[in-house]
Amino acid sequence: MARRLRPVGLDFIDDAPVRLVFATETTAPPEAVYQALAEEVEGWPRWFRAVTLARPTHGGAGREVRLMGGVRFQETIMAADPEQRYAYRVDTTNAPGVRALLEEWRLTPAGSGTHVRWTFAADGSAPFRLGLTAARPGLGHSFRTAVRTLDGRLTGRRGADR
Template sequence: MALRRLRPVGLDFTEDAPVRLVFAARATAAPEAVYRALAEEVGGWPRWFRAVTLARPTRGGAGREIKLVGGVRFQETIMAADPGQRYAYRADETNAPGLRALLEEWRLTPAGSGTHVRWTFAADGPAPFRLALSAARPGLGHSFRTAVRTLDARLTGRRAADQ
């Protein structure tokens, strides 16, 4: 399936998107280490986020190409890269049916000796798409929490539960 262009959105879309799914988890690794894995070691995403089969930087690091299990693809633009604090990207093109706009934001805040990780998945599409995405909330949450556990284990040299 060919990629099609999505509606461009700004960072404020995380606050006013028709569908906002927000998930949180705690990592024992420091915010700087988590940020580095998210934003600077993009090619490593498939090693810790099971849904991702390919991740690579594009346009000199200003964008990303992402492929997911099942064949969904994205061409993205990095919208925010604040070391140790925030990493956000907008999907510009995709082959995902029904999707009109998508912005994802990872917020990192110190939590004791570790990191509180908050992932906001902000999207828009027709009513059936929004309903399906809301129904997918439990699965997306599980995928996120597993990814954070797996990433944390990689960063701290421990073995992740559920692997």
């Protein structure tokens, strides 16, 4: 059963009780990475393995996302700054224990590629916060694998879809 979460603003990225921050580099330029994140939402399952469905809603102002294991999110886009930042807040989810969730992808030019930083900001019950903190290594691995796969797709490297 989906539950409505507490609406939070972009400042939650800095103020959340749990903040998980991951970063990596791509060889693809920021404009290509941003396009894949913000403009080609339906393509997320091709490069982010945990995502089974992603589609824009409300004329692009929101998203519906489904993950492996059956977790579902209805989201509101909070920031869409071309080639710099893409952020979204989860409004409803069926995930237990979560009270507020905001994710931000920051893109910074790095040589001919992009430095990608993903911040996962959350609040929830004590068991949720503890579980999320324990899941940090797995989330980091998932993020790095997804960005590596995306980079391969964007730069046309062979074997990028493995």
